[in-house]
Amino acid sequence: MATILITGASDGLGRALAEDLAADGHRLLLHGRNPQRLAQVAAVTGGETFTADLSSLAATKQLAADIRARHRGLDVLVNNAGVGFEGxxxxxxxxxxxxxxxxxxxxxxxxxxxxxxxxxxxxxxxxRVVNVASVGQQLLDFDDPQHEQHFTQADAYCRSKLALISHTVDLAEELAASGITANAVHPATFMATTMTRKSGMPTQEPLEKGVAATRRLVDASELAGTTGAYFHSEDEAQPSEPDALTTAYRQRLAALTQSLLAAAGV
Known part of the structure; x- marks a missing residue:
């Protein structure tokens, strides 16, 4: 039985993944913003709840502190929480x-x-660290990292998700000697979730497909030791923007990331 933290577990993919994992007896740590919805998931899965708004980096850091205060070890971190877009x-x-x-x-x-x-x-x-990414991918503009020019929510979403894939590769390299693996996954395209409904896009693939693809990275024995990879559902793939995996891009992204975290005092 593994101890698994799922962020964004109160709805959509996060909730469905929690219910799937609970059926096999895993110990679940459930994060969400809405305590009422989170309590509903906990009632079904037996998970332990942690409420935090990840739009605040201070709250994100406090979330980690709260988890460290209650637990001595963690087997899987699923970074699933996210903000979508309106088309x-x-x-x-x-x-x-x-x-x-x-x-x-x-x-x-x-x-x-x-x-x-x-x-x-x-x-x-x-x-294992499992980062939920997307097939929607765009390179960051390092001259406009806060996307103040020519902004659309969809573009901002795609930029953030490709950045997460790039970071996953760096993280995997950083942790190579530790035995901790890090991978990113596009679970499925426009699943039947609240995020898809808000986007205005029609549902294309079932939620169950996304759950299966994510679950595979969580505990599939055949992926033990696999790290630094991006998966399109269950298939290992390359990002649509290959430059995102270059050393030069990743170094610029890492420097930007460090400066933004430092400026926020975390």
């Missing part, structure tokens, strides 16, 4: 730290949470 919307929103919202929640928060939970992951058994 065609040019409404630019900012986080509690003043950063573009999707960059903050979809990228900076999982980077910070993973960093803060590494002590627990190092105590886990062949621990």
């Amino acid at each position: 065609g919307s040019t409404l630019r929103e900012t986080s509690a730290d003043g950063y573009e919202l999707r960059l903050a929640v979809n990228y900076l928060a999982p980077v910070l949470l993973t960093r803060e939970l590494l002590p627990l992951l190092r105590e886990g058994t062949a621990a």
